[in-house]
Amino acid sequence: QVQLVESGGGLVQAGGSLRLSCAVSGRTFSTYAMGWFRQAPGKERECVAAISRSGITYYTDSVKGRFTISRDNAKNTVFLQMNSLKPEDTAVYYCAGRLAAVSSSTYSYTRSYDDWGQGTQVTVSS
Secondary structure, eight states, rough: OOOOOOOOOEEEETTOOOOEEEEEEEGGGOOEEEEEEOOOTSSOEEEEEEOTTOOEEEEEGGGTTHHHHHHGGGGEEEEEEOOOOGGOEEEEEEEEEESOOOOTTTTGGGOOSSSSOOOOEEEEEO
């Protein structure tokens, strides 16, 4: 059974940093494109970053220059390094895997992803 297990969320002050991790099991990790999504109360889930099987990255405009997505295929893990955090970044963050290729036209679509983690809370205080 495919499982995605997230860790690294927490409470930080504005300007601080967090590193989220998502460990994948039950599937050959290298076949996954991976994405990080977030959902704040009252808002729709949005994609903040994605990385293709070959390492091409995508970011939503609000996090460009602050967040970095990366993957370590040897560890079956995808990471989201979040720097210069803002209160607006407060949300539950989810990792997701996609078996098909991601592209600029598909990476941000929730429905494009096949498997999801349980989410981890990120709270940024002002």
